[in-house]
Amino acid sequence: MIEDTVVKKDSYTSTTNACKLCTPLGACIAFKGIKGAISLMHGSQGCATYIRRYLISHFKEPIDIASSNFSEDTAIFGGGANLKQAVLNVSNQYKPELIGISTTCLSETIGDDVGLIIKSMATEIDHDYKVVHVSTPSYTGTHESGYRGTLRAIVEQIATEEKSSDRSVNFISAMLSPADMRYFKEILEDFQIRYRFLPDYSETLDGALWDEYKKIPSGGTTIDEIANMSKAIGTIELGYIGSESESVSKLLKEKFNIKDYRVGIPVGVEATDNLLKIISEISGNNVPAKFLNERGRLLDSYVDGHKYVFGKRCVLYGEEDFVVAIACFLSEIGIIPVLCGSGGKSGKLKKVISSRIDGFDEKQIKVMDGVDFSEIEEISKQLKPDFFIGNSKGYSISREMNIPLIRIGFPVHDRFGGSRILHTGYRGTQALFDLIVNTLLKEKQDRSSTGYSYL
């Protein structure tokens, strides 16, 4: 059990190594999922440089992010002129289909009205590309909320009313890896249902080798697909944490009366069953045998590996929706996520986790939102977990405590292939389960005084 005195919130005055990232970073990831899009940040160069560096280090792809390049003058007199010039420069340089403008702390603090600036631009500049803007002050959100808010803004500003239905489904993905996105598309294709996938950075952030440099990588959800989202018969949106005002499925329901399905990120058997059941219901088709076989193999491995994982304790951290998904999966395989931490502050994390884990016991599972890595470290030292699971930002704690870290999610900066980690569905769960079992076996083997070479 965790003593309540461990985290002295009242006397805590600073954030040390936040367990969240900058809000427009999430916006830039979402815009990478739109075909022909370029991100433009309204603020200083440093913000764009930091985000570029951060994304390149994880995805290992060229990532261009433009900036309206605030100076001291702009910070005082407003950045309208800079933004207009930036839009002109980006359109000339890249010939984009969409310019996605996100705000930074500075432009939000001085109160620039980006919507109004864009409106005035529309009368002054003749253009054939779309301009979508989203408000992303980092002091009120996280990269996860920036991602959600951007998807909502894209659909709000592009989707139009279409009278005819094409019996398709809209699939709104949570902030997952390109490998996860490819897997979701494979599932939808195998169910033989027409779909629109938003955002689709499965190629733009993890593409094949190029023969020659492309200013904008190929791939992504097309503007037409977004415009036609009102033709769908249902919208599946991954994640429980986003508010109604951030939800794309809610927006499409309110505007076009499209049935909305909110489901958790499908990690684990139960969560994946739930997603496939919904796709089966919408498509009218049974779950393809291929996935039933994957499910069967996964269950078989659960039985084989149970003795290695049951009762183990882990500290889990990351984006709120991701933490919910992994916590449910860990509970499903008998591991206790003794700490579920996130830098997000939706206020929903504990409620969602406790409602989704059977027999949730807060004496065993501590759920904390708004945490930083300093708090995670402090509590972990009391809890003495068997392993950590989360992004690579927890490495220094795992090193200090000499406890293994299983790297998943975003960012993974100290290992190779972060964009190809498959977390979801039966297949991704299988990979995660094997990784966890093998990490625990390696730990036991390494610490054994006699050593052993046979299970």
Ligand code: SF4
């Ligand atoms: S100043 Fe704000 S927007 Fe810019 S990088 Fe820092 S947190 Fe992000």
